[in-house]
Amino acid sequence: MICMEKRLRLFLLSFILSLLVSPPPRAAAAQLDPNYYANICPNLENLVRGAVVKMMSQTPVTAPATLRLFFHDCFVMGCDASIMIMSSDGSDEWRNPADFSLKAEGFETVLAAKAAVDGDPQCTNKVSCADILALATRDVVSLSGGPTWPVELGRYDGKVSLGSDVVLPSPDFNLDQLNGMFGSFGLTQTDMIALSGGHTIGASSCTFFYNRLYPGDPTVSPGFLLQLQQSCPNPLLNPNAFAFLDAATPLQFDNAYFRNLQQGMGLLNSDQVLFNDPRSQGTVNLFASNQSAFFSAFVDAMTRLGRLGRRPRSMGRSGGTADSLTR
Known part of the structure; x- marks a missing residue:
């Protein structure tokens, strides 16, 4: 309401x-x-x-x-x-x-x-x-x-x-689907991963990842899964229930999002797949270890996005x- x-x-x-x-x-x-x-x-x-x-x-x-x-x-x-x-x-x-x-x-x-x-x-x-x-x-x-x-x-x-x-993009997309959609706009896989890093701030309704919680997506960290199940017991009963896209620093624009992916703490499937797929894992690891590299790639991607x-x-x-x- x-x-x-x-x-x-x-x-x-x-x-x-x-x-x-x-x-x-x-x-x-x-x-x-x-x-x-x-x-x-x-x-x-x-x-x-x-x-x-x-x-x-x-x-x-x-x-x-x-x-x-x-x-x-x-x-x-x-x-x-x-x-x-x-x-x-x-x-x-x-x-x-x-x-x-x-x-x-x-x-x-x-x-x-x-x-x-x-x-x-x-x-x-x-x-x-x-x-x-x-x-x-x-x-x-x-x-x-x-x-x-x-x-x-x-x-x-x-x-x-x-x-x-x-x-x-759907929160359930795999890497091929993500690359296909972003590529249709002339954006590279690196652009897509950098823009996904915007999920370092903000939250998502439980309805967008509820299918990962029950019975439990094996790619989700057990501790994180339990935390999410407690936050989202039934989104139909509480449509306002949500979880932070970056559980570590949800209000800070940083590279914690990528470190979360390394630990199986990606909230959406389209987040976690960036680390789970070996074709994109290297970029995730780079951004997780080097915030300056992430920031530079994010600026480049946002500039290209802004030209669409x-x-x-x-x-x-x-x-x-x-x-x-x-x-």
């Missing part, structure tokens, strides 16, 4: 924002550029970061929720903020069951950052929601102890959001309509 109330609140807020009148779009950039807004909205990064800091001070859910929102957005028709579009007929990405697990705090972070940016007269209606989401994602990672990086900017917001377009679906002006909307989140 709480989740539904938050979703309704977001829908109403975005509906109000959609009533704002926006100027026509600017000419599309030839390519993404970290300095895209240097002369348009010079204080952009400080404005977004300030909003993110405030949101993170209110709830630890902000960081994983925003990071996951960015991934879900980019994996469906590219990084165009179409995940933020909420249609009156319920046909949008947001209402696809695969996106039901997205937390309201991620959406709220983007809306808060957008409000902060538009509060600067130099920036009003000039920055796309897609770019704000990309910046906010970088900031939640770095503020959680992870790396920082120059975010490439100049995206246009999508005009269309369809739940039928949503195809995301670059839209020319004819296919997208400028920053002026970035806050028009309903249609």
Whole structure:
């Protein structure tokens, strides 16, 4: 009920924002550029970061929720903020069951950052929601102890959001399935493993790994299995039951996720398979022993992920309509 109330609140807020009148779009950039807004909205990064800091001070859910929102957005028709579009007929990405697990705090972070940016007269209606989401994602990672990086900017917001377009990795995927899906976006196995390392923060509903608990997946550490069985006795009776994706340091962006995999403490099958399959085990071992190597690979993978679906002006909307989140 709480989740539904938050979703309704977001829908109403975005509906109000959609009533704002926006100027026509600017000419599309030839390519993404970290300095895209240097002369348009010079204080952009400080404005977004300030909003993110405030949101993170209110709830630890902000960081994983925003990071996951960015991934879900980019994996469906590219990084165009179409995940933020909420249609009156319920046909949008947001209402696809695969996106039901997205937390309201991620959406709220983007809306808060957008409000902060538009509060600067130099920036009003000039920055796309897609770019704000990309910046906010970088900031939640770095503020959680992870790396920082120059975010490439100049995206246009999508005009269309369809739940039928949503195809995301399943928590039950094996390595071939993971490589196949990520590879279809031009991402390598190393990219996929590094992006999976984003599971170093956040949690998962028991429904996504319940099938590993009973009678008990032999690849799960016995002690960890018992802990999970106690946390998730029956998700049907308690749909809000969850477990941290990184049981060691769930609020810290670090390489503990990979050390957990070495110990049979991967929460999802798609996590643990990265260590169990000899084709990917070497990369897991590298990231587990060398946090700098993980951070470097994560930055490279996030940069490539952020380039998915670059839209020319004819296919997208400028920053002026970035806050028009309903249609």
